[in-house]
Amino acid sequence: MTHPHPTHRDQATDTGATYVFAVCRGTRAVSTADVSGLAGMPGGAAVRLLLSGPLTAVVQTVPAADFTDEVWQARLSDRQEIEAYARAHHDVVSAAAAHGPAVPLPLATLYHDDDRARRALDDEAHRFHSVLKRIAHHAEWGVKVYESEAPAAPEEGEPVPAGRAGSEAPAPGAGLAYLNRRRGVRKRREQALSVAESVDAELRALAAASRRLRTHGVVPGGDGRVHVLNATYLVAEQRTAELAALVRALGERTGTRIELTGPWVPYSFVGEG
Structure with a gap:
């Protein structure tokens, strides 16, 4: 159901990057959800919640070097590996959706850091709220x-x-x-x-x-x-x-x-x- 192509990717390779799986409403059910036990992307830190006003993103800090254009293009040629990444992405999205409506982001949606991810949520807040309203229940x-x-x-x-x-x-x-x-x-x-x-x-x-x-x-x-x-x-x-x-x-x-x-x-x- 995801499309394995890179989007919103910064090219820093010497630090961690913020991988965004899904965007949800900042409800109590979501904000108290424990997502830390989810595996997420290979080599990444614990999956966590990133709050930004009335929205909450489900994110993970991952090695930026694992998601450069060159690395990702090479990964796309390995069907078994790309399917493993797609499953990991889908597992986190599905877990988020269990707590309420969730907007899944495309596979390999990364930002330089949490601040940039929050700015992206703010910039697209109207679209996210519109989609969340449409898919709720x-x-x-x-x-x-x-x-x-x-x-x-x-x-x-x-x-x-x-x-x-x-x-x-x-x-x-x-x-x-x-x-x-x-x-x-x-x-x-x-x-x-x-x-x-x-x-x-x-x-x-x-x-x-x-x-x-x-x-x-x-x-x-x-x-x-x-x-x-x-x-x-x-x-x-x-x-x-x-x-x-x-x-x-x-x-x-x-x-x-x-x-x-x-x-x-x-x-x-x-x-x-």
Whole structure:
């Protein structure tokens, strides 16, 4: 759910830098939360709270030399390592969100020191308050819709198979079978996309906000599933049971496999002011 690219990074390499995981309201529940037991980023000090007026940031002092552009770009090429950093970031964000609404910041958001981090909170206070108001008592839910893959059809432009020698006439009915197969695949895809649109429309009517994400085509693993909808929805906590019931009903009504995942910290809905 995070995007592994550096943002707000100062280039000091001889001191510690302030890594910011998330921004929360400065409520009593947040200000008394004990986050010191969280692991945070490798090599960093204890995770802690940084108060700035009505806002509180969840931060950690980390070696600045570990987050220079050069080091981070090298880290991006190591999938296992970058996934470990992303998990560490997400674990802290999730812990913060357990105490109230939390705005997750992008992976590798650093400031030279606490004072600069506080100034950034002050500068963007209006946006943070707006986002916190929008996501309070809401969670993010993912929905994927699949169609079962039809028997493989010839690629676009592929000729109808000829006889064994390549010059003989096709077997009787081969051309008709080819066309029927093509029509069947096309019709199956059109129906699946129509179902995906109707599912999305009904879920959007229930959600406070939604986003369509990129689909991935045929799902790896050889089970024949084809991905036709990948979307995420911001749903009020009191409508969670209604969401689950709607997804079940849509699956039964359409005969389509619909996958519901969550609840998640609403990463997809914090980029708007």
